[in-house]
Amino acid sequence: GAVVSQHPSWVICKSGTSVKIECRSLDFQATTMFWYRQFPKQSLMLMATSNEGSKATYEQGVEKDKFLINHASLTLSTLTVTSAHPEDSSFYICSAAPGHSYEQYFGPGTRLTVT
Amino acid sequence: SQKIEQNSEALNIQEGKTATLTCNYTNYSPAYLQWYRQDPGRGPVFLLLIRENEKEKRKERLKVTFDTTLKQSLFHITASQPADSATYLCALDFSYGNNRLAFGKGNQVVVIP
Numbered sequence: 134g135a136v137v138s139q140h141p142s143w144v145i146c147k148s149g150t151s152v153k154i155e156c157r158s159l160d161f162q163a164t165t166m167f168w169y170r171q172f173p174k175q176s177l178m179l180m181a182t183s184n185e186g187s188k189a190t191y192e193q194g195v196e197k198d199k200f201l202i203n204h205a206s207l208t209l210s211t212l213t214v215t216s217a218h219p220e221d222s223s224f225y226i227c228s229a230a231p232g233h234s235y236e237q238y239f240g241p242g243t244r245l246t247v248t
Numbered sequence: 249s250q251k252i253e254q255n256s257e258a259l260n261i262q263e264g265k266t267a268t269l270t271c272n273y274t275n276y277s278p279a280y281l282q283w284y285r286q287d288p289g290r291g292p293v294f295l296l297l298i299r300e301n302e303k304e305k306r307k308e309r310l311k312v313t314f315d316t317t318l319k320q321s322l323f324h325i326t327a328s329q330p331a332d333s334a335t336y337l338c339a340l341d342f343s344y345g346n347n348r349l350a351f352g353k354g355n356q357v358v359v360i361p
Contacts, residue, residue, distance in 0.1 A: 139291075165347070175353060176337075176351040176353045177292070177349075177351040178351075179348055182348060228292075230347055235341070237282075237294060237347070238294060239291030239294075241290055
């Protein structure tokens with residue numbers, strides 16, 4: 134149980150375009166999902182908390198107009214990287230915690246490369 | 249400033265021995281601390297959670313301790329196996345119960361057959 138999927142697993146896009154990444158909880162409902170970013174050899178950094186039916190909460194230093202988050206249902210959150218630039222190239226990972234659990238279950242990640 | 253420190257050097261250990269990893273933190277007061285395993289190019293996998301009022305937690309061959317006075321957690325893998333080779337991440341809740349996690353950079357473990 135507690136499986137989280139992400140799509141796509143990797144994507145290459147041109148500078149200036151937008152990319153959407155989907156995060157789904159497959160066997161549980163998640164009112165809250167989390168989006169992280171990880172650069173090579175660096176720690177995972179929490180970008181934002183995605184709340185079903187309301188606005189996402191962004192961490193300090195994360196541009197909310199650049200990283201659009203939509204949590205339209207209890208099993209789906211999307212992250213759209215708008216006007217992507219090469220410095221946005223990174224590994225994006227989502228997570229969710231079932232019910233009132235603190236254990237987070239992570240998706241397999243999406244490797245974004247902006248050329 | 250807030251920091252979570254894990255040993256940057258890989259831990260090479262003989263199969264069957266106990267691997268011990270350290271996580272130190274400063275300027276946090278977490279309600280709980282978690283350990284995750286991450287394989288290259290994959291998302292982290294949850295292993296153990298220990299709360300601030302717990303000293304020790306065990307799960308199969310894994311053991312975690314949490315000392316809020318020292319601001320330190322130790323993670324042990326007993327009877328290590330080559331399949332345990334991975335990077336292990338320490339994560340702590342920085343929002344006191346809101347499940348917003350701050351992660352260390354991780355400590356790589358290599359189990360030698």
